Amino acid sequence: MILSSPTRRPSPIRILVTGANGGYGRTLLDQLRRLPDMTATQLVDPDVAGVSALLVDLGVTDEGIATPSSPAETAAALAEGRIAVLADGSAIDWSGVDVLVEATGRIDAGHAYASTALENGTHVVMVSKEIDSVAGVALSRTAREKGLRYLPGDGDQPANLLRLVAWVLECGFDIVALGKSSEYDLVFDPESGTVDQNGVTVDAPGLAGLLGLGDDPLATVAARASQVAALKRSAAADYCEMNVVSLYTGAGVDVESMHYPVARPAELADMFASRADGGLLDRTGVVDVFSMLRLPGEASFAGGVFVIVRTGDPVTWETLRGKGHVVSRDGRYACIFWPYHYMGVETPLTVAAAVDGTSVVSEPRQHTVLAARASADLPAGTTFRVEGHHHEIAGVAPVILQPDAGEIAPYYLLSGATLRADVVAGALVRFADLDGVPEGAAAAYRTGLALGR
Structure with a gap:
């Protein structure tokens, strides 16, 4: 039947997933059940019981799960057709792996898994954007x-945006800006005059009069931002994802904190336009993020991705506007977008591309660095921890900068490190300020930096 998944290979691609327990791992493992030419054979996570329960929840029998403690035991379990659930990397049977999908989100562990995979002749699909931002250039080389x-994994915004950019460039467009929506929409209820952002509700009655851009779009966007100022709209994850995109595209930022306009999708071509044309940008060819404003019941942008391009023939673009495409009010810019990211559901696309060598992703360079700027005075002895769903670090704000000669410490290299000296509010955290930086990942960052931009 045409509408069924094709079997493309005589034997399935054998996948190792590190950081298997959680929402991403579940979406990937569930999707792999539908693909006869791929199979997850080894799963690594400290929560062995949690991963085992997840597998049972997905229909794997208890007899189909093994918890070996050595590579030899793992090899034996795989030979029996069982899935090996491992607490750490010491029991991985690398001879039974074709592709590593790295999803720990932890700099030290994830970098070690990726490096070891490459040493053992295994392709790497990198889902941990934190590792990509620090060591992706060196690992790719x-x-x-x-x-x-070595490829960023489809299903998260960096890889999705890179695929969209490849399509846009192949069509011959000139790119002005590229980016994504922030993770959580701003849902405005005109009846109550409130905005909900992922369960956090604030009063914002003034938004009722700001649903259109009006005669002064930038003033409108500023007024919207003031209405939702009580909400935290930016996240370290957003900055990290856009930093990763910059590594593969060369795109910089217009401002180090990005603009984050509160906007509706139909307005993006007006927002991310040159300031001379009424938009936000003083420079073009940049990455950025917007906070999606919508009404209850309207479709979400779903953390999707967009590219702003310059248009050409006015008649052509008026025709496309009439078909529902997003074109700026002056007709000079258009927004091409994919309003989705499906996490592990899409990652098999990258697994196949890694094995087949069909990826459109170019070799990355350290065009920008995701840095940490102190948000308050930080005393010597402060220890940094990556915490929460968005992998934030208390006391510092993420910013995207052009890299220096190597003095600036990348944001996620602060994980577990301690300040050896005071850092004043507003200052960048530098390697010289830190003790306990993860050595392997730090060396990989410097290696990537030395390759140039």
């Missing part, structure tokens, strides 16, 4: 030298 692939 190592993979190429070994005839392997």
